Amino acid sequence: MGSRWVARLGLALLPLVALAQQPEPVGRFRQPTTQVGDVVEFELTFRHPAALEVVFPDSTADFRPFEYVGRRYSPTRTLQGQSLDRAVYRLRTFALDSVQQLSLPVMVLRGRDSVLLPTAPAAVRLRFLAPAATASPPALRATTTLLPVEARFNYPYWLTALGGLMVLSGGLVLLFxxxxxxxxxxxxxxxxxxxxxxxxxxxxxxxxxxxxxxxxxxxxxxxxxxxxxxxxxxxxxxxxxxxxxxxxxxxxxxxxxxxxxxxxxxxxxxxxxxxxxxxxxxxxxxxxxxxxxxxxxxxxxx
Known part of the structure; x- marks a missing residue:
């Protein structure tokens, strides 16, 4: 009886062992650097046996510290029993870290079971446009002298007064x-x-x-x-x-x-x-x- 359970367990673990021997999905940024708010492309590829059912991340995945903008898929290419899936994600970031990393998981379906295969973290460097701060900031000088300010035409008040005058004139015309x-x-x-x-x-x-x-x-x-x-x-x-x-x-x-x-x-x-x-x-x-x-x-x- 015990040997029979061991045999069954071995059969159940065979797909996982075979899956563990497959190459992992690969993720990389197509640009080495980016700026705050700019769109950067993240390419995800996975080469696997043709019999495997693979699901790539969609817009609901966790892209932190990036924000999802869009994606495009390439048709699956199969050659001699090996399939290649590829997707390019368009992302952008508003974080201020100088180096930002991202890892996306690929889901492999096995009947009722599923296995998540994450990619190795890929990094992109953030370019800063503001000049670097000097070692010693300039001395601040207090100035309390008032500067002349050009008078501006108060449009809201004048428009309100004009509207009131028109309403009053209309009322007088109707009355008299x-x-x-x-x-x-x-x-x-x-x-x-x-x-x-x-x-x-x-x-x-x-x-x-x-x-x-x-x-x-x-x-x-x-x-x-x-x-x-x-x-x-x-x-x-x-x-x-x-x-x-x-x-x-x-x-x-x-x-x-x-x-x-x-x-x-x-x-x-x-x-x-x-x-x-x-x-x-x-x-x-x-x-x-x-x-x-x-x-x-x-x-x-x-």
Missing amino acids: RRRLRRRYQRYKLRKNHAYFLAQYARHIERFELSRSATNMERAITLWKNYLTRLEDSNLNSLTTREVEAHYQHHPAMSSALRVADRVVYGNLLAEDETPEIDQAFAQLREFAEQRYQLAGARVQAA
Whole structure:
């Protein structure tokens, strides 16, 4: 019975004995030196019998004092019963030791058992870029004199103030938008009315100097265009009769338009009609003043 157990134990130990006789995996750095944070390549190779199942380390392995960056594998090469596995690991270090070592294990699977075969430690030397410290550091000198500092524009405060001002302005506009709209409309009415009066007076002056029906027609056209914009109507496209009907045959306005038609279309410019023509110009100006006052009252009541 005892000899049978010894035989079984010997059979179980045969793979391990054979494995112990195989070459160990080899690991080496492909560069002799590196710098802090630079990528260095570590090459791991393992030559073994083709029948063995071999597992190389992955990203979860312990690479200390290095950090794992990536890896690439080479296909297994088999020749005369011997296989060669190879992998290159890309690592980097932030440790400050002048010489840093790394050993990676290769796992060999035997049924339900597994054996870790570590590589011999491989070393890489760290290159330092900072100059070496001198034997005696320079003497320090205390300086308490304040140096002038250039003033910098405080963007956060100014942007905050600008944002607050915009919010306040928006609130005021929303609160007083009706009043502000009325004031703006009244301003537009005053501006347009002042422009009309100036242009109307210029046309009258030109008519008095030239006694030309063309200048009379231009004054009437200006008057119609002004009332069209003032009351948002189509007055400038209406005939004299239609204008009279539009304003319910206003006496002064109707009389002035008939005089203008007689001058423009009848070419009647006798000397004795000058007072009547001047009165017609004045009546049209007064009528425009009245319509301006009514438009301002409507804006105020809105």
